Structures are given as structure tokens and as C-alpha cells.
Amino acid sequence: MKKNLIALVIVNVATLAGISRADAQIVSGSNSLEYGRNTIEINKAVQAVRNTTSEVEMISPRALKSFADKYKNVSGESWMRTKDGFSVRFTSNNVRNTVFYDKKGFWTGSLKLYSEEKMLHEVRHAVKSTYYDYNIIYTQEVEVADSKGTPTYIVCLEDKTNIKWIRLYDGEMSVWKEFTKAN
Numbered sequence: 001m002k003k004n005l006i007a008l009v010i011v012n013v014a015t016l017a018g019i020s021r022a023d024a025q026i027v028s029g030s031n032s033l034e035y036g037r038n039t040i041e042i043n044k045a046v047q048a049v050r051n052t053t054s055e056v057e058m059i060s061p062r063a064l065k066s067f068a069d070k071y072k073n074v075s076g077e078s079w080m081r082t083k084d085g086f087s088v089r090f091t092s093n094n095v096r097n098t099v100f101y102d103k104k105g106f107w108t109g110s111l112k113l114y115s116e117e118k119m120l121h122e123v124r125h126a127v128k129s130t131y132y133d134y135n136i137i138y139t140q141e142v143e144v145a146d147s148k149g150t151p152t153y154i155v156c157l158e159d160k161t162n163i164k165w166i167r168l169y170d171g172e173m174s175v176w177k178e179f180t181k182a183n
Contacts (some may be wrong), residue, residue, distance in 0.1 A: 005102070007078040009058040018098070020036055030037075032078055032152070034155075038159070040065065049127075057083065059081075059086050059105075060085070060086060060101065060103065060104060060105030061105065061108075062101075062104065062105025062106065063085070063086050063088075063101035063105035063106075064105075065105075066101070066106075066107055067088055067099065067101075067112045071090070071092070071097075071099075071173060073092070074090045074092055075090075075092040076090060077089065077090070078090070078121065079158055082100065083098075084102060084103065084108070085100065085101045085103045085104075085105075085108065086100070086101045086103075086105075087099065087101070088101075091126055093118075093119065094114065094115070095112050095113070095114045095118055095168040096112070096113040096114070097110065097111070097112050097113075098110065098111045106145075107145065108144065108145055109142070109143060109144040109145060110142075110143050111140060111141070111143075112144055113138060113139070113140055113141075114136060114138065114141070115135040115136075115139075116138075116139070118139070118168075119136070119139050119155075123139070123153050123155070123168060126168060127155050127157070127173070129166070130173065131157050131164070131166070133159055134157035134158060134159045134164065135157065135158050135159070136155060136156070136157060137156040137158050138155075138156050139153055139154070139155050139156070140156075141153055142154065150169070151168055152168070152169040153167070153168040153169070154166070154167055154176065155168065160181075161180060161181055162178065162179065162180055162181065163179045163181065164177070164178050164179075167175040167179070
């Protein structure tokens with residue numbers, strides 16, 4: 001993996017260097033201000049490649065492997081360092097996902113954000129049977145290592161005057177937070 005990243009950086013730098021030389025030849029007949037702008041833009045592009053590569057290199061190989069094994073058909077993922085390790089964000093099947101790993105690359109939790117249409121039937125039924133006058137705005141599905149495969153659902157509901165966040169865990173439902181809308 002590291003060799004692939006290094007090869008990618010070398011190819012990108014070589015390509016950018018080739019573009020830089022081509023711009024220098026084309027721009028040599030024009031004023032130096034335009035040449036300076038092109039050089040600055042190329043330097044920014046090279047720095048962006050270096051920053052992206054150094055961030056990816058700092059991610060635990062175990063986290064990268066775990067992610068690749070579990071989420072096979074995902075593209076466009078975005079990795080970030082967090083205080084406690086790493087997180088990766090991506091969208092799959094209209095569900096926004098964030099997966100968290102510790103510094104050693106072990107999975108610590110995940111968060112899914114989706115609309116009412118993507119809710120499990122049982123969860124939607126439990127919420128709608130109690131809060132039938134409310135609209136479901138979104139659902140967050142939270143799973144952590146300690147939950148042993150049982151996610152917690154946070155459902156955001158809204159009516160004309162109130163906003164409620166309902167928490168469902170292991171068949172139990174409770175109002176987590178409640179707000180009154182301002183006029």
C-alpha cells in the first residue's frame with residue numbers, strides 16, 4: 001500500500017513538473033506576473049498532493065484493511081485523523097456513513113445518517129405508533145464496540161411547534177432531547 005502511494009506521488013509530481021516546464025515555455029514571451037501565478041498554482045497543487053499523501057500514510061494499515069474488507073463497493077471515502085485515532089466518511093446507497101478507528105486501527109464505532117425511507121420497519125413502526133403527528137426528519141444509527149452489535153437509533157421528529165430527538169435502544173424508546181420552536 002505504501003509503495004503504491006509513493007508511486008502515485010512520484011507520478012503526480014513528475015506530471016506537475018512537466019506541466020510546469022510547458023507553462024514556462026509558453027509563458028516566457030508574456031509578462032512575468034502571469035508566469036509567477038502559474039508557478040504559485042503548480043506549487044499549491046504539489047503541496048496538496050504531499051499533504052494528502054502524508055495524511056494517508058499516517059492512517060493505520062489495520063484500519064485501512066478493516067475498512068476495505070467490510071466496505072467493498074465504496075468509493076470517494078474521505079479519511080481524517082481524530083483525537084483518538086481515525087475516521088472515514090463516505091456515502092453508500094443514500095446513507096451517509098462515518099466509521100471510527102482507534103490509533104492502532106481497531107474499529108471503535110460507526111454512525112449512519114439516513115432518511116425515513118431507509119429506516120428499519122420495526123424502528124419506524126415504534127416511532128410512528130407513538131408519535132403519529134410528527135414528521136421524521138432523519139435517523140442516526142450509532143454503533144460502538146461496547147454495544148455488541150445492537151445499535152442505538154436517534155430519530156429526529158418535528159411537528160408544528162416541537163422538535164424531539166427520540167432514542168431507541170434494545171426495544172426501549174425514550175425522549176432524549178426536546179425543543180420548542182420559536183415563532
